[in-house]
Amino acid sequence: MARQNRRDFIRNSVVAGGIALSAPVWIEKAFGIEAGMAVASHIPRDGWVNLGCPAHNCGGRCLLKVLVRDGVITRIETDSREKDTAADPQLRACLRGRSYRKRQYHPDRLQYPLLRTGRRGEGQFKRISWDEAYDLMASKMLEIKEQYGNEAFHVPYGTGSYSHLNGRWPAARLINLFGGSLDYYNSYSWAAISKATPTVYGTGVCGNQRQDWLNSKYILMWGWNPAEMRDGTNSEYFLKLARQNGARVVCIDPRMTLSAVALADEWIPIRPGTDTAMMSAMAYIMIREGLVDREFIQTHCIGFDKTQMPKGLENEESYTDYILGNRDGIPKTPVWAAKITGVPAATITRIAREFGTIKPAMLYQGYGMQRRAYGEQPVRGGCVLASITGNIGIPGGWASGIALQPGGGPFWSIFPTGINPVKAKIPVFLWTEAILRGPELTEKEGLIGVDKLSTGLKFIWAVASNILINQHSNTNRTAEILRNEDLVKFIVVQDQFLTSSAMFADLVLPACTHFETWGLEDGWKYGEEVFVMPQIVEPYGESQSDFAICAGLAKKLGLAEAFTEQLDERGWTKRLWDEFRQLRFPELPDFEEFLKSNQGVYTVPVEHPEISFADFRRDPEKHPLKTPSGKIEIFSEQLFRMDQPVEIPPIPKYIQEWESPFGPEADSYPLQAIGPHYMSRVHSTHDNIDWLQSAFPQRLFINSVDAQTRGIEDGDEVTAFNHRGQIHLPCRVTPRIMPGVVSIPQGSWSHFGKDGLDEQKNVNTLVSERWTPLAFGNAQHTIMVEVKKR
Amino acid sequence: MAKFGFYFDASACSGCKTCQIACQDKNDLPVGIRFRRIYEICGATWRQDDQNTWVPEIAAYNISVACNHCEDAPCVKACPTQAMYKDDNGIVAVDPKKCIGCRYCEWACPYGAPQYNKKLGIMQKCDLCRDYLADGKVPVCLSSCPMRALDFGPLDELQKRYGNQTTLYPLPDGDLVGAGWVIKSHPAETKAKELSARIINPEEVKNG
Numbered sequence: 001m002a003r004q005n006r007r008d009f010i011r012n013s014v015v016a017g018g019i020a021l022s023a024p025v026w027i028e029k030a031f032g033i034e035a036g037m038a039v040a041s042h043i044p045r046d047g048w049v050n051l052g053c054p055a056h057n058c059g060g061r062c063l064l065k066v067l068v069r070d071g072v073i074t075r076i077e078t079d080s081r082e083k084d085t086a087a088d089p090q091l092r093a094c095l096r097g098r099s100y101r102k103r104q105y106h107p108d109r110l111q112y113p114l115l116r117t118g119r120r121g122e123g124q125f126k127r128i129s130w131d132e133a134y135d136l137m138a139s140k141m142l143e144i145k146e147q148y149g150n151e152a153f154h155v156p157y158g159t160g161s162y163s164h165l166n167g168r169w170p171a172a173r174l175i176n177l178f179g180g181s182l183d184y185y186n187s188y189s190w191a192a193i194s195k196a197t198p199t200v201y202g203t204g205v206c207g208n209q210r211q212d213w214l215n216s217k218y219i220l221m222w223g224w225n226p227a228e229m230r231d232g233t234n235s236e237y238f239l240k241l242a243r244q245n246g247a248r249v250v251c252i253d254p255r256m257t258l259s260a261v262a263l264a265d266e267w268i269p270i271r272p273g274t275d276t277a278m279m280s281a282m283a284y285i286m287i288r289e290g291l292v293d294r295e296f297i298q299t300h301c302i303g304f305d306k307t308q309m310p311k312g313l314e315n316e317e318s319y320t321d322y323i324l325g326n327r328d329g330i331p332k333t334p335v336w337a338a339k340i341t342g343v344p345a346a347t348i349t350r351i352a353r354e355f356g357t358i359k360p361a362m363l364y365q366g367y368g369m370q371r372r373a374y375g376e377q378p379v380r381g382g383c384v385l386a387s388i389t390g391n392i393g394i395p396g397g398w399a400s401g402i403a404l405q406p407g408g409g410p411f412w413s414i415f416p417t418g419i420n421p422v423k424a425k426i427p428v429f430l431w432t433e434a435i436l437r438g439p440e441l442t443e444k445e446g447l448i449g450v451d452k453l454s455t456g457l458k459f460i461w462a463v464a465s466n467i468l469i470n471q472h473s474n475t476n477r478t479a480e481i482l483r484n485e486d487l488v489k490f491i492v493v494q495d496q497f498l499t500s501s502a503m504f505a506d507l508v509l510p511a512c513t514h515f516e517t518w519g520l521e522d523g524w525k526y527g528e529e530v531f532v533m534p535q536i537v538e539p540y541g542e543s544q545s546d547f548a549i550c551a552g553l554a555k556k557l558g559l560a561e562a563f564t565e566q567l568d569e570r571g572w573t574k575r576l577w578d579e580f581r582q583l584r585f586p587e588l589p590d591f592e593e594f595l596k597s598n599q600g601v602y603t604v605p606v607e608h609p610e611i612s613f614a615d616f617r618r619d620p621e622k623h624p625l626k627t628p629s630g631k632i633e634i635f636s637e638q639l640f641r642m643d644q645p646v647e648i649p650p651i652p653k654y655i656q657e658w659e660s661p662f663g664p665e666a667d668s669y670p671l672q673a674i675g676p677h678y679m680s681r682v683h684s685t686h687d688n689i690d691w692l693q694s695a696f697p698q699r700l701f702i703n704s705v706d707a708q709t710r711g712i713e714d715g716d717e718v719t720a721f722n723h724r725g726q727i728h729l730p731c732r733v734t735p736r737i738m739p740g741v742v743s744i745p746q747g748s749w750s751h752f753g754k755d756g757l758d759e760q761k762n763v764n765t766l767v768s769e770r771w772t773p774l775a776f777g778n779a780q781h782t783i784m785v786e787v788k789k790r
Numbered sequence: 791m792a793k794f795g796f797y798f799d800a801s802a803c804s805g806c807k808t809c810q811i812a813c814q815d816k817n818d819l820p821v822g823i824r825f826r827r828i829y830e831i832c833g834a835t836w837r838q839d840d841q842n843t844w845v846p847e848i849a850a851y852n853i854s855v856a857c858n859h860c861e862d863a864p865c866v867k868a869c870p871t872q873a874m875y876k877d878d879n880g881i882v883a884v885d886p887k888k889c890i891g892c893r894y895c896e897w898a899c900p901y902g903a904p905q906y907n908k909k910l911g912i913m914q915k916c917d918l919c920r921d922y923l924a925d926g927k928v929p930v931c932l933s934s935c936p937m938r939a940l941d942f943g944p945l946d947e948l949q950k951r952y953g954n955q956t957t958l959y960p961l962p963d964g965d966l967v968g969a970g971w972v973i974k975s976h977p978a979e980t981k982a983k984e985l986s987a988r989i990i991n992p993e994e995v996k997n998g
Contacts, residue, residue, distance in 0.1 A: 076815055080933055092936050095811040227804035227937075237937060240802055261850050262804035262937060265977075269844060338841040345841065679806060691814055694821045695807045695994065705836055715993065734990060735834030739844050 046070060048077075050600025052531025053097040054514035055166075055521045056682040057159030057189070059230035061410075061531065062093035063601045064100070066515070068536055073101055073515060079601075086211055086241055088605035089234045091529070096682060099691045103513070104537075108497055108688060110510035111541025120491070121483045121752060123503045130542065130552060137507060138556035140490040144459045145179060150422050151438075152458035153181035157188060157428045158465020160495065160685050161511070161546065163519030163533055164413050164576050165569060168463040170550040171494070172417040175461065177559045180422035182438075182457065185448070187428055188471065190402060191777020192375030193367060197401030199376075199636045200383040201613075202626030207403030208395075209609035210235060210526050213242045215396035218358035220351075221251040222382065223275065224366035227258040229677040231366075232526035239263045248358065250351060252278070252343075253366075254674060255701070255743055256736035268351070269738035271661065272672050273782060274341040275369050277654040279381035281337035281345075282352035283323045283388065291356030293390030300620050301387055303635020303651060310629065310637045319384065319634045319651045332654075340654065340662075342738065356389055360396030364403070368676060373657035373782040376774045380636075380652035387632045393617025395609075406610040409584050410523035414576055423449035427776030431457065431467075432478055432769065435487050446776035456487065463494040463546055464511070466684040466749075468501035473767040473780055475750050476725045476757050479504070483756075494549060497688065500750040500762075510543035517545035518569040520576050522584075528604040530580050530588070532573070534595060545569055639774075647773035658770065659784045661740060669722045669784035671706065671742050675763035678745030687749050698761045700731045701743040702787060707733040710788060717790040720744060722783070725757060725765040728790055742787060746780070793880040794918055795970035796932070797941035797948045798854055800958055801977060804937055805830060805852035812934035813856070816919065823905045825916040826856040826931050827995040831960065833987025849987050851976035853958055854940070856931060857882060857903035857916040861968025868898035874913070880970065883917045886910070896997070900962040901969075905997045918942075948972045959983050 046069055053062040063079035076098055079090040113133035118124030128136075144152055155175055161167035175181045186194065197204045210232065213219070219242060226235035236259065243249055243263070251257070251264035252275075260267040270278060286292045297304045305320035317327045325331035334345035334352075341348070355361055365382040369375065382400035391397035426434050427446035434441060438456030441447045462468050468491070472478050481487060482504045493505035502508050519533040539545070544552070547569050554563035567575060574591045581588040588594075588602055615623035624630030628637060640650035647655065659665050661672055677683070680692035687698075700718055712718060714733040719726050720742065727744070737743055744763040751760040767780050805828050813819070813826045834848035859882045866874045866882060873888035874895050884904070889912040895904040896913065904913045919929035932942045941948065952972045956964025959979050964971070976982075989995070 077812070077930065078934060084938075092934065093808075094936060095806060095808040098808055098811045098815055098934060101815060227806060234936070236804060240937060256846075256848065256850055258804040258806060261852065261976075262802055267846075267848070269846060335841065338843050342843045344839065344843045344845060347845075690821045691811055695810060697994070703836065704834075714990075735832060735836065735846065735848055736850060739836055739838070 049534070049536050050598050051536065052163070052519070052521045052533045052600065053093050054100060055162040055519070056685045057162055058094075058096065058682040059226070059235070059524050060094060060233040061091065061521055061523050061527060061529070062097055062233050063091040063531065064093055064097060065600075066536060071537055073104055073537060076100055085605070086214060086238070087607050088603050089237060091233045091601060094230060095679065095692065095695060096686050099686070099689055102689045102691055103686060104515055106497070106688060109540050110496060110498060110508065110543060112510060113542070114508040116506045119483070120485055120506065121479060121504045123498070125508060133507060133509060134553050134556045137492060137553055141178065141459065141557070144489055148455045148458050150179040151182050151424055151453055152455045153461070154431060154434070154457045154459070155181055155461050155463065156431055156465050156467050157184060158463055158467055159683065160464035160466060161514070162412070162464075163514060163521045164415050165519045165572055166464070166514060166517065166546045168465065169413050169415040169417055170547045171461055171463045173415070174550045174554055174559065174563055176418040176420050177554070177562050178557060180420040182422060182434060182453070183420050183425045184428040184431065185425050186775060186777060188467070188778050190367060190370070191427070191429065191775040192370035192772050193379045193402045195775035195777070196370070196376040196379035197383065199639055200380055200387070200401065200627070200633055201399065204402040205404045205406055206399040206401050206612045207405050208398065208611045209405055209407070209606050210238045211606045212395055212609035212611060213238045213362065214245050216242055216247050216360055216362045216398070217396060218354060218361035219247050219249045220355060220361070220363040221249055221253075221259060221264055222363055222365045223253050223369040224364045225253065225257040225259040225676070227262055228679055232524060235526070236263060248354070250354070254738045254741045255676065258679070268343055268347060271340070271342040271738065272674050272741060273372050273657045273660065274654065275378040276381040276652055277332070277337045277340040278343055278348055279378065279385055279652070280323055280332035280654055281334045281348045282355060282385060283319070284332045285334065285349050285352035286356040286388065287320060287323055289353070289356070291353065292388045296390035296392070297388055300392065300616070301632040301634050302629050303633060304388065309635060313635075313637065313640065316635070316640065317651065322651055322653060342740070355385070359391075360394050361389065361391050362396070362398035363391070363400045364398055365400055368674065368781055371778055371781050373659070373770075373772065373779045374647065374655040375772050375777060375779060376648070377652050377655060384634050384652055387634065392632065393611060393613035395611055399612060405526050406612045410525065410527065411583070414579055414583065415572070424453055425449050427771065429771050429778045430776060432472065432481055435481055458489045460488055460490075461492045461494070462501055465493075466499045466501045468493065468504055470500045470684045470747070470750050470762060471764065473764055473769040473778060474724055475762055475765040477769060479752060479756065494546065496543070499684065503752075509549055510541065511546050511549065512539035512543040516540065516543070517547070518573040520573055520580070522580070528606055529601050530577070530585060531601045532577065532594060535569070547572065644773065657782050659768065659782050661784070665784050669786045670740075671785050671787060672740060673720065673742050673744055673763065673766060673783040673785045674781045675744055675746035675767075675783070678747060681745075681747040684747040684749060687747060698729055698745065698748045700729050700787065701734055701737050702731055703737050703739040703741070704733050704735055705739040706742070706787070707731070712787070712789050718787050719790050720766060720785045720787045722766050722785045724767070727761050727763070727765050729761040742785065792944045793946070793970060794923070794943065795859065795945040795948055795972065796856065797952050797972045797974075799939040799974040800851050800853060800979075801974055802937045802939035803828075803852045803854055806936060808934045808936055809854055809931035809940065812930050813916070816930040820907075820909070822996075822998050823907055823914060824995065824997070825903075825905065825914070826854060827902060829853045829855065829989050829995055830991040831982055831987050832990045833982050833985030835985065847985065849978035849982035849985055851978050851982070853961065855901050855903070858901060858964065858969035858971045859918065860970060864898040864900070864967055865895035865904055868894040870894060874904070877920070879920070879923070881918050881920055882915070883920075884913050884915055886912050889913050900967060902995065902997065908998070945970050945972075960988065
């Protein structure tokens with residue numbers, strides 16, 4: 001049998017023009033694979049298979065071409081479709097996708113269910129059987145439901161596995177059938193931006209399809225870094241094409257990012273958390289010099305100046321009042337902003353003139369600036385600059401804000417999770433507070449659906465989530481909360497590795513990779529495509545798909561039929577594929593035929609990119625926005641009515657952050673730290689991949705000016721610390737970051753020492769758990785630290 | 791017999807290293823052996839003014855280099871055992887049976903192309919994916935680039951399309967060794983020279 005497989009393989013390879021390869025020694029060693037191992041009948045033949053890249057929460061969705069030999073993945077390539085046009089570009093995977101064999105065959109992958117033996121968080125486990133694991137989990141669920149009710153359950157945010165069938169969705173479905181759980185709203189990625197954008201436009205769907213970027217003449221890449229976080233497969237490539245079409249690109253960012261080097265004509269370093277100050281000063285110049293689009297403002301906006309304030313609020317401070325300092329006595333001049341932002345006044349003035357005169361123009365804001373103390377402000381500020389320059393609803397323009405693409409989709413997941421009988425929802429970031437003081441939470445902490453919770457969280461089931469420790473703020477505090485077994489009674493973590501969150505589990509369930517099960521994925525933020533992800537290799541050890549794990553548990557709970565609807569992973573994939581035909585792509589081929597074709601991805605070329613707000617632009621009376629006024633709300637009456645003018649002003653304002661270089665905390669911790677996405681990881685996924693570690697090692701990036709005053713040299717081991725903790729890591733002394741700012745890429749796994757404190761390289765150890773005022777979002781990039789040589 | 795080469799557009803390279811990883815995957819390379827390397831070039835001075843603002847004078851770009859399969863290949867000349875050789879297509883390759891791992895080729899090469907494999911005790915290097923070429927495919931790095939900053943083909947065709955530039959600061963003059971590639975500069979190259987920019991990621995390109 002095995003021999004026949006190999007012969008078939010070689011024959012197929014010759015026909016396909018491929019190369020016969022043997023499994024590398026490191027794979028065989030790690031997995032104890034014997035050459036010629038038989039493969040199950042449902043797994044595809046040996047040869048090249050096209051399929052979606054395993055879905056994590058990167059901004060990309062790419063096509064992989066995977067060479068399977070005797071049931072082992074031996075090589076990974078990417079989209080090689082003959083045509084590579086702007087309308088239908090190749091979906092080329094990045095280094096993370098290309099290195100996936102190292103993750104797939106990593107010696108640390110979980111093989112068996114594990115039961116905690118030591119104290120929680122110590123990382124002592126013993127192997128148990130699936131039957132024991134299901135029995136234990138089911139009995140704990142029933143016990144806790146009996147004692148505390150379903151509000152005590154929580155399936156936290158987790159994006160480590162993000163296909164339509166895998167990840168937290170099946171767990172959410174099962175727990176809903178079980179009576180529900182305390183749900184969350186919002187995300188760790190986009191809390192402030194998804195809340196603040198609709199306060200201006202009444203919707204988050206305010207982007208244009210990316211092919212339209214080629215029509216732009218001026219692009220402000222404001223804290224936006226598509227080359228590193230991707231933000232849609234090919235976004236960086238579309239920017240290259242836009243430049244070839246004559247667009248000038250300016251990057252405003254504390255770091256001279258990969259994007260700044262390859263995509264921008266100019267890099268302007270700015271102090272983190274001060275973006276709204278620069279935006280305000282740009283507005284000052286544009287107002288003073290008559291560079292705003294008066295007509296568009298008059299017909300499409302409210303709140304710009306005193307002539308267009310909402311009824312009854314005529315005497316409130318308008319945007320122009322704020323910019324000119326009519327009320328507070330502080331004109332928001334470039335000189336004022338220079339001191340705050342660190343950007344010279346002349347530069348701010350020049351950029352204001354460029355943005356005010358070159359048409360059409362885009363201000364594309366990244367998401368890092370909104371994961372900050374007052375992250376709502378730069379979002380509204382960016383939208384206002386786009387609006388007052390009239391760049392709304394036109395080709396080559398851009399409305400700023402979250403800018404979801406028009407036309408419906410991508411969907412992230414259409415797997416039916418069912419209805420949650422528990423009506424209460426918390427902001428995603430506040431789960432630690434729901435553990436500590438659930439019944440005390442009110443609408444002031446963003447609780448919705450109920451007035452009060454009946455209990456704190458008692459049962460956590462984290463699937464594909466490293467949020468429990470690693471990706472949440474203030475790691476040492478979080479660890480302390482989770483260690484207390486009187487608070488959360490039972491923690492289940494379901495993942496592929498013993499992540500820092502899994503170290504805090506009572507029960508660890510081994511999930512297989514996307515190559516080992518079925519799934520579907522469509523774009524992340526952009527794109528007109530859907531990928532199929534067939535199972536191409538056997539699951540490792542006793543690991544199972546997220547769906548199968550949930551199905552096994554459902555059986556113990558007597559919910560098997562309701563959960564599976566008698567479909568397996570392949571059956572569900574087909575059902576979801578067929579739903580895509582209904583929801584998004586009417587021409588989508590038959591599932592079985594598409595599988596046979598081995599295309600991996602179905603794409604719809606975009607010849608005529610859709611522009612958000614085009615109708616509104618043409619006729620604002622006939623096509624009003626979904627805002628209360630029907631217009632672009634530079635002044636938001638809704639926000640005004642919240643009556644928290646200092647932290648939630650009705651017009652976008654610069655507000656000094658609660659940890660800032662201008663506050664007293666800077667005496668002890670004078671450096672601003674930011675935790676950007678890193679090339680070697682998708683958040684915390686891939687942190688253990690040696691090829692990626694060697695390409696982009698975890699480091700602290702510090703400017704030569706700051707290094708010199710601290711006696712630090714390139715490559716030195718340094719300690720970054722504040723009153724919340726300390727982390728140790730090597731440093732890179734580089735001119736590619738602004739003085740006064742250090743960068744510690746987020747996602748490196750925490751590891752707790754004997755004293756119970758995180759001593760590794762996780763920036764979240766240094767971060768406050770305080771949330772943003774309007775969105776209750778994570779302000780994880782607002783950090784002050786000091787750095788010393790170790 | 792065609793002479794093949796790479797085209798590299800430094801103005802479009804973000805330094806994402808997808809080409810490096812794709813190559814490591816295709817060739818099953820251990821950590822520390824990179825047939826394709828990405829050099830980060832950077833030079834800068836920072837100036838603080840009276841408004842407490844910071845203004846950089848900065849130049850930064852990346853150079854992605856595999857092997858340029860030089861016409862007058864110094865590595866071939868330096869090899870005492872004739873393990874390093876040029877094949878009929880002008881591809882510089884190592885005969886693992888002849889290589890004694892003396893590393894003379896490594897010292898001779900201006901691009902750091904020959905990589906020493908400690909475990910095997912021999913040199914290894916980019917062979918332009920000649921197994922792929924034989925099958926009518928292009929080298930794996932080329933088709934990996936998310937920015938489409940790489941191209942490949944017969945050198946004369948590349949020169950027709952992209953010109954004859956073989957040197958990019960701070961690399962040595964490619965014409966001296968007949969480097970078989972064509973380069974497009976990054977706009978910051980002139981400034982990089984003025985600022986005496988240097989390779990600032992030595993540990994990320996170091997063999998070993």
